[in-house]
Structures are given as C-alpha cells and as structure tokens.
Amino acid sequence: MHKIKNIAIFGGADIPEESDLYKEVFAVAKLLGEKGYTIVDGGGPGVMLAATQGAVAGGGKTLAVTFDPKNAPGFEGRYVKNQTDQEIKTTNYIDRMYTLMENSDCYVIFKGGTGTISEFGTAWCLARLYYGHHKPFILYGNFWHEIIDVFYKHLQMRNNERDVFKIVGTPEEVIAAIDSFEFEAEQNAKAHFHQDLGEEKAFML
Template identity: 45%
Template sequence: MSKETDEEFIAAYESAKLVAQNGRQIVNGGGPGVMYAATKGAKDAQGAVSVVYYDPKHASHFEGQAGVNIADASDKESNYIERTKKLMELGDAYVVFNGGTGTVSEFAMCWAVSRLYFGRNKPLILYGSFWRKILDTFWKNMKVRPEEYRVIRYATSPKEVLHYLEEYERMYERYHNIPEGECVGDECELFLLPLQHRRPAVVPVQHA
C-alpha cells in the first residue's frame, strides 16, 4: 500500500487535484493508498468523488474500503470482478498509477476493452516512465498486436494527464456523432497514436 510520501501517492494526489480543479469528477476503488490519494486530491480542490468498493465473503487478502476515503457517492459490489466492471463503466477515462496485482489486472482489462472498441475507446493513460519498459517487455515476449499500443498515452506529470483528457474531449465532441462506417480520416480513430511498435517483416527465402 502506498504511503503519503511515496511517489505514486503524490502523483495521484496532484493529478486528481488538477483534474478536479478543471471541472471533472474522480472515480476510484474506495480503498487506501493511491485510491485515497485521488480522493484527497479531488476533495482538496472542492471536486466530486465517487468510489466503488467491494466486500467479499471469502477473500483473505484485500484492501477493502478505507475509512478516510470519504466520497460524495459510493457503490458496493460483492466481489473484485464486479467492482472492476463498475469502475470501468463509471469512468470516462482511465489513469493507471504504480501498484500491485490489482493494478495489473485492472490495467489489462482496460487495455483489452480499448482494443475491442478500437477507434472509439476510452482514454487509457499510464502514469510513470516505468510503464514504457513494461509495455516493451510485453511486445518482446507476448503476441500483442501493433495497433494495441495506439490506445495508450504515457504521462509523467499531472499537466500531461489533463492535456490528454482535454485532447480526447475535443476529438470526442467533434466526431462522436458520426455513424460507424461513415467516418473518414481522423474521426475513425479517436485518441489513437501512430504505430509505435512493428513486427519485423518475414521474407521468404528461396533455395535453389
């Protein structure tokens, strides 16, 4: 669990504070650590916060709801899967900070859904330079597609987080009413980056 002096706690606090100052609501899992940091940042900016926590019957290792994580609205789910689903439904964008296995699974789910709705996906912002090494490792060792990297943004400051959110919102307002199949050019690829990774071409070798 992140402490208030940890880098990711401070980053989440400052990012949520800036995002809330600019009129956006914060949603998190209602727990301690980075989740509490996001709530604290938003509330210190007089912003609104919603949390989704869960209360499993048989799980022996889970963070649960943090008493200090006081939000304006809350949802309670029975298990981790339903909680993740609810968070994804409520969020209009996802900002992922450093964390443990819960963070890994939530990031993977958001990434997979972004791929499924490729071109009309919700923003997926990874906070921290370390993410590039992780994503490069996936590329080198797993069968991920080149286009899957186009749904990801990397941020190393709260200002970059806000910039990417504003960038997406401008594109969304401009293009979201265009019927699928009738778009041309950029409106077909909301919030997508150019290809960052490419598989090497396989050239057949002819033998005499």
C-alpha cells in the same frame, strides 16, 4: 462538449501517505478536480485514498465503487478514511472492476500490484475490443515505457493497440493527454469514446 467527464484512478493500495507516489496521485487528482472532472476510485487506501483526497482539495466530485469481502485478507476492501460524495457497492471483485470502468470515461493507471495489473489488462483489452469507440487510458510514470516494450517484444500485440493510451510523467501531462484524446475524438468520425454502448459487462462470464 467534453466527452470525458468521469476519470477513474487505479493503483496500489499499499502506498503510504508519506510516499512520493501518494503525493503524485494527490496532485493529479487535485488538478483534475480543479478542471471539473469527477474522480472515480475503488474506495480503498493508498492510491485510491490519495485520489479522493486530491479531488476534494481541488473542489471536484468523487465516486467510490466498493467491494468489502469476508475472509479475503489479501484485498483492501472498503477503507473508512476514503469518504466520497457517492458510493456504489458491488458484490465481487470482477463486478467492482467493471463498474469502475462503466462509470468512467478515461482511466489513469499508477504503479501498483496484481490488482492494478488486472485493471490495466482489462482496460487495454476493452480498448482493443471497442477500438474506435473505446475509452482511452493514461499510464502514469516513465517505467511504463519499459513494460510496454517488453510486451511488444515477447507477446503478440497489434500495432494500433498503442493508440489507445498515453504514457505521462506529470499532472500537467495528464491534462494534456485528456485534451489530446478529446481532440482525436473530434477529428475522428468514429469517436474514440464509447458514448452509449455501456457494454463492459457483456464480456463478463
């Protein structure tokens, strides 16, 4: 029985629909939808819209976790074109991010800006805290190799912190990474997926 059912897609909101990145996100989400996964995103434009549209094209289900603040011109908010099967409305940015993670079993992280950095860092931190029962994530794009190498060169990183993610470059490699995570869970007495913890918010202030 598959433990990974819902997959969150993170990435930049300022990605034009004609860009190569948008098309890549669409292709990944479409393939995931065809495989029966539910796609979870933040309900905004850019990577989030591409994720929803791709999932729909692949016949998959979609869930948006939204936050639409006032007086925050630097935040994308709810995007009217991003129409999903279900929507969870949250009251602040942190709650939105953790709700996205709570409602997902695995994350695919694309290129983005500071918001994506916060999501990437939180996903990695939670994976370390719950190591052995963690939710794995996938970094999409070969540029991530350089970023991770810089972290390990200049920061205090544990060796096993590389075990919680995989770096891929094609939609097919995303599927292969998910299959690998599932296989690792089956082989590990301490499954690599938190099944009943539901504790992301335990680390919120």
